[in-house]
Amino acid sequence: MSSFNKILEASAKHPPAEGVKYQYGTAGFRMKADVLDSVVFRCGLVASLRSRSLGGKTIGVMITASHNPPVDNGVKLVDPTGEMLIASWEAYATEMANAKTDQELVELYKALAAKNRIDLSTPTHVVFARDTRASGSRLAACLNDALVACEAGITDYKILTTPQLHYIVRCINTKGTDEEYGEPTEKGYYEKLSSAFKLAMKNKKSSGALTVDCANGVGGPKLLELIKYLPPKDESLDIKVVNDNVHNPDSLNVECGADFVKTSQRAPPSSKAGPIDRCCSLDGDADRIVYYFTDKRGVFHLLDGDRIAALAAAFLADLSRQSGLADILKIGVVQTAYANGASTKYIEKDLRLAVRCTPTGVKYLHHEATNFDIGVYFEANGHGTVIFSDYARKNIASHEPKSPAQQDALEILQALTQLINQAVGDALSDMLLVEVVLAHKGWGPEEWLGIYNDLPNRLVRVVVTDRNVFVAEDAERRLVTPKGAQPAIDEAVKKVRQGRSFARASGTEDAVRVYAEAETRAEADDLANKVAAIVKQYG
Numbered sequence: 001m002s003s004f005n006k007i008l009e010a011s012a013k014h015p016p017a018e019g020v021k022y023q024y025g026t027a028g029f030r031m032k033a034d035v036l037d038s039v040v041f042r043c044g045l046v047a048s049l050r051s052r053s054l055g056g057k058t059i060g061v062m063i064t065a066s067h068n069p070p071v072d073n074g075v076k077l078v079d080p081t082g083e084m085l086i087a088s089w090e091a092y093a094t095e096m097a098n099a100k101t102d103q104e105l106v107e108l109y110k111a112l113a114a115k116n117r118i119d120l121s122t123p124t125h126v127v128f129a130r131d132t133r134a135s136g137s138r139l140a141a142c143l144n145d146a147l148v149a150c151e152a153g154i155t156d157y158k159i160l161t162t163p164q165l166h167y168i169v170r171c172i173n174t175k176g177t178d179e180e181y182g183e184p185t186e187k188g189y190y191e192k193l194s195s196a197f198k199l200a201m202k203n204k205k206s207s208g209a210l211t212v213d214c215a216n217g218v219g220g221p222k223l224l225e226l227i228k229y230l231p232p233k234d235e236s237l238d239i240k241v242v243n244d245n246v247h248n249p250d251s252l253n254v255e256c257g258a259d260f261v262k263t264s265q266r267a268p269p270s271s272k273a274g275p276i277d278r279c280c281s282l283d284g285d286a287d288r289i290v291y292y293f294t295d296k297r298g299v300f301h302l303l304d305g306d307r308i309a310a311l312a313a314a315f316l317a318d319l320s321r322q323s324g325l326a327d328i329l330k331i332g333v334v335q336t337a338y339a340n341g342a343s344t345k346y347i348e349k350d351l352r353l354a355v356r357c358t359p360t361g362v363k364y365l366h367h368e369a370t371n372f373d374i375g376v377y378f379e380a381n382g383h384g385t386v387i388f389s390d391y392a393r394k395n396i397a398s399h400e401p402k403s404p405a406q407q408d409a410l411e412i413l414q415a416l417t418q419l420i421n422q423a424v425g426d427a428l429s430d431m432l433l434v435e436v437v438l439a440h441k442g443w444g445p446e447e448w449l450g451i452y453n454d455l456p457n458r459l460v461r462v463v464v465t466d467r468n469v470f471v472a473e474d475a476e477r478r479l480v481t482p483k484g485a486q487p488a489i490d491e492a493v494k495k496v497r498q499g500r501s502f503a504r505a506s507g508t509e510d511a512v513r514v515y516a517e518a519e520t521r522a523e524a525d526d527l528a529n530k531v532a533a534i535v536k537q538y539g
C-alpha cells in the first residue's frame, strides 16, 4: 500500500469533530480533549513532514494542556533545537487540522511536501510525550497511528514534563556535535541538573525548607525523581513536595498550581506553610513557576516571573563582574508589557541592565533574548529562562581566572550554563536557579521581596463581540484600531500617578485583556475599570 493510502486509511479512524474550528495558538492546539483526536493525529503528519523538511532531524510532540482544567488537553510541536515550532509551520498545522475530509487532508499533505520540496523517502524521527491527563494515552495512540502511517521513526517517552521533552529533542539533535547538550533520556536530564546544581551551590546550604506545590500534575513525580539525584537534604536543599497526587487526574490544577496562585493572588487553600516559609507552585506541565510566602502579619506576597528575572539578572551580573567577564558579556532582560513597572525600573536603574519588551508569548521573548550574550526572559506569570549565546558559553568555559575570587565566581557561572534549560522555560530548572541565588545571597523570601516594591496592578478580562478589531503595536502597548480607543486610554492614564495601562486581544481566549498599574491600589483599580469601559465602548 502506498504511504498516501496508509494515511487515508489511518485518518478515517480519526475523523474531525463537526463544526469545530482549530487554531494553532500561542501554546499549540488547546481545547476540550474529546475534540482533539483528529488534531493530534494530524499533528503527527505535520511533525513527520517537518522532520523530513530538515533532513530527518528529530521533532518533538508534547500532549498537554498545561494549567487548563483536567478535561482539556492540547498538543504542541517542538523544533530541533528544543525551541517552539516556527510560525510558518504553525500555519501549516492549522490548515491540516481544519481539513474537512481524509482526501483533502492527504492532498494538503502532498501540497505541503511539494511546496517545501520535501523528499518523502527521507528517514524521519518524531519523539513524543504527554502529561498526566486521563485523555493523554488515547491521544498518544492517535499520534502514533499517524506516525506509523507516514513511516516515521518513533520514540514514545510516555509521561514527561514539557521542558523534559524539549531537553530530549535538543539532546538528540546535538549528539556528536560541538553543541552536545546531554544524554537524551529522562535520567540524563536529572543527572545534568543535579550535577550542575551541586557545582553551583558550592557547598552552600539553603535556609529552611522549600515547599513545592506540583499542581497535582506531571511535575510531582518528576520532582520526586529529581530529588533522588540531588545532594542529601540536610547538606543542601530540603524540598517538601505537596499536591503531587497524579492518581486523581480530576485534581489537576484545581485550587493549586502556578496559575491558581498567580491569578487568585493567594496560596493554595491546602497549604500548611507557616510565616516566612518559602513556597513555590508549578503549573500542570511544569514549564512555569512562581514563588510566594506569607509574612508574619499573615499578608500573602507573590514572587512572580518579574521577580525571578530580577533576581537571576542581578546574580548573573554580579558573577560576570566577579569573574572578570563583565566587559565582554552583554546581559539583558526581556519582558512583556505585563511586567510590573517597578521591576523594569529596578533592572534598568539599579542593576543598570538593558530591558527589552516584546509581544506576549514566550517564543517572542526567547527570540529577543538571543540578542544578548546572557538573555534573561520571563513573563510575569512565571514562564521563562536564561539563555547564553555561543560566544558567552565559549568565553565562560575558557576564561582564565586571575584570582581565587574570580575562579569561584567563574565556576558558579559555568555551572549555571548547565543548570539552566537552554531550550525552553523549565519550572524545575528555574526553581534550582532561584535556590542557588538565594543560598549564595543568604536570603529568604523577605529579602527577595525587598529588592523593589511592586506597583499595585489589576488585570481585567473584557468580553467583546470581535477581539480581532483590537490590533496592537509597540509590543502590544498601544492600540492601532479601533480608531479613537488609544487616545481615550492615553487620556485616562494621564490623570493617574505612575499610571500605565494597555489593552490587547488575548492570543489564547476570546477576550481583550486590560492591564493597569498605578501608585495606589485604588488608582490602579480605577484605571483598569476606565480602560475596560473604553474597550467595551469600542468593541
Ligand SMILES: CC(=O)N[C@H]1[C@@H](OP(=O)(O)O)O[C@H](CO)[C@@H](O)[C@@H]1O
Pocket: 026, 027, 338, 360, 361, 362, 379, 381, 383, 505, 506, 507, 508, 509, 513
Ligand atoms: C497575560 C497573560 O498571562 N497571558 C498569557 C496567555 O496569553 P494571552 O495571549 O494573554 O491569552 O497565555 C499564554 C500561553 O500560555 C502566555 O504565554 C501568556 O503569558
Ligand SMILES: [Mg+2]
Pocket: 066, 067, 283, 284, 285, 286, 287, 288
Ligand atoms: Mg505550562
